Amino acid sequence: MNKAAMPVQLLKIIKEQSETPLPSHLQKENLQHLQEGCDYTNRYIQGIITLSYPLTKLRDGTDFFKIVLQDSDNLSSQINSINVLIYGKMAEDCAKIIRHGETFIVAGFKVVKLPTAREDGRHDCHLEVSEEAGSAIYIYTKPGINAASETASLSVAPKYVYTPLNHLKDGTIVNLYGVVKFFKPPYISKGTDYCSVVTLVDPSNAKLTCSLFNGNLDSLPKIYKVGDIVRFHRIKIREYNGQMQGITSGGFASLTFDGTVGAPVVPRTSSRVYTFMDEEQKTIEELRIWAASNISISGPAAKLSGVQPMLFFDLTCQLVGKAKVDGSSFLLKVWDGTKCPYPTWKVPVEAKDLEGEKVLLQQLRNLAVDILVYDNHVQLAESLKVGSFLRIYSIHTKQASADNKDVSHIEFHLHGGTCYGRGIGVLPESNPDVKELKAFLESVDLTDDLELHLQRCQQLSVTVLTDHQDLSNTELKTITRSPAPQQYRIRAKLRTYKPQKLHQSVKLHCSKCNSLQEVPDRDAFDLILHDSAGTAPNPELHNTSWYESVTWTTQDQKKREIAIHFVKRDEMLQHPEDTLLMIEGGTLKEIWKLAKRFKCVIPVRSTEDDLELLDLSAPFLLQGNVKYYGCKQCSTPKPMKNLSSIAAEQQPSWEPTEIAQVLGIQLLQYVFVMKFTLVDETGALNAYLFDYEKFFQIPASEILTNNFLQQKMQMTMNTLCPPGRKLGDLPWLECFIRSYNVRDEMKNQVYYQIFDTTVAEDVV
């Protein structure tokens, strides 16, 4: 078995004799003789695992696992145990398979002496172990230790064979992997069991729909979203209507994994005993990558602030109240921290029938919404615990007119039946979406009385002027009848705006040629990176006076050559968060990772005599989440050595504008471009908003990568222009607008632009 695939080896012992002997070049080292600085490449330490700590991640994302080894040959000696610190893939593997009491052998470690002496009988050195350092780990597992657990006797566990979905045969019982393409969360069937219907796909492009039954809800797969990956053991295959279908058989067992590329590979299961090894982790990772380009995963589930009438959506929320309504319907009161922009329907129920914390329900009266669930969902709804986190699938938003025809309110229904996966799932607190939701709910300020807030918006203006307060208001009718250019102060209401999908409002603007362009998507960047990976790093350009270079070749089949050039600073200590680096041959993901860790990342490629920037359709600079682009028309890229002038500064701030300037790049700026339709008693006009960050007080450069800011902007727009209200109930905006002429061959057009205006501080 090669070491890259399986850095940790399991050796089975039979009658105290290892079946697989250790490599002969390894020599045993005594704990007492360890010394810092010696070469232990071909030496090993053997001991019994007496203690292990939970697997954790270091700040840079490296897995870290710590165990304590006891020297069983020298139990009487004063120092008989030592800490072993394991990093990276090895940490992960060890955490998965080691057991206290097992014999653990580590070779090729590094000895590090601790600054202070220990008093607990442990060695005053520890061992550092990682694949990169060339370490090897051998674990002796004795068959028969704790035989009830499959994990304890991994080395003798049966090897499972997994059948691709295009090779399934009628009447067989098989094991399989699949990506969830569709699912119905468990519901109470018409028989005696819970039922969950799951449709799987895999890289064979075959599809399998499974009907899974179990009297115990916990025994069905814990699927939370399309794209999750499942492993089924012992599922029965039958032919039905000319197609294969899966159905639970006696020994059915399942594991479910998050389908997100890069997420930790942690199985969700109800069974305490399962096998899961390196090979299977690899399968999950491969399926994730396949799924990423072959399955359309429904976008981020809707928030209440983003609901539209007449649609179906999945809502992740917290249950704050519940009530029986009648025999065929049941009320759930839920919230997700955002405010539904429409007036929402309140289901009349007797106060005594409503379960939930009264104070909280009162505080949340403007944030919580009523969801009426029907028929087969009632029984499950009754069993839900107030306070739990739910995902409700395929809620229907129905628009209904109240007595007053202009005010439409919105109703939330979970209709009967299970079409389209309609149903309710309880999410555990460990679910990443729940963690995010909880954090958001905790940030919501409940002391703020929202009704008063809305009333305040009716009376005062939701926007304020940042200059020219002395100007008096002009009616819109007067403005549209006057020649341009001029400047006005107006008081108007925002009847509608475009684009409604707010992320579409973000563009890139060149202040030199005044052009606007779309923000390039990741595919464009990916393509450029692929192209430039064809140019190998030029070794003559490595390690110059102003940067240090590190290079390596990837271990996969592609054998990519990567070079990273760290710009040197005139200081003893250089922190990653202050460092600029240039990278050749990196992938999208690698570059994003580096950009999070280091101050600046510049993707480059080698020429004969210097490094150069890539095509300007790619960002020329990445800082954190923000990608900086240059104008193709107005830039004249210069060689990278021009950067050395900034690097020579005492404390380079690495400002994007400064970097752009020395590299001959005309920096494009992120900007919100929106069209506001403004009205007052006298008329209407369309005014353009052209805003870098002043109006929303949100930098346009960050909106595309920051969910929180997107939500904040959506809520701002909902306040400025609450959907479903009649004109009289819309809030007032105070704005400055300027008129200007745009001439083309045919005619002269007057346009309007908003300026020196910002959203009032207490509005968001």
Place this chain on the structure above:
DNA sequence: TTAGGGTTGG
């Protein structure tokens, strides 16, 4: 046994 995917009635 149950369901066998494909929205809307209250």
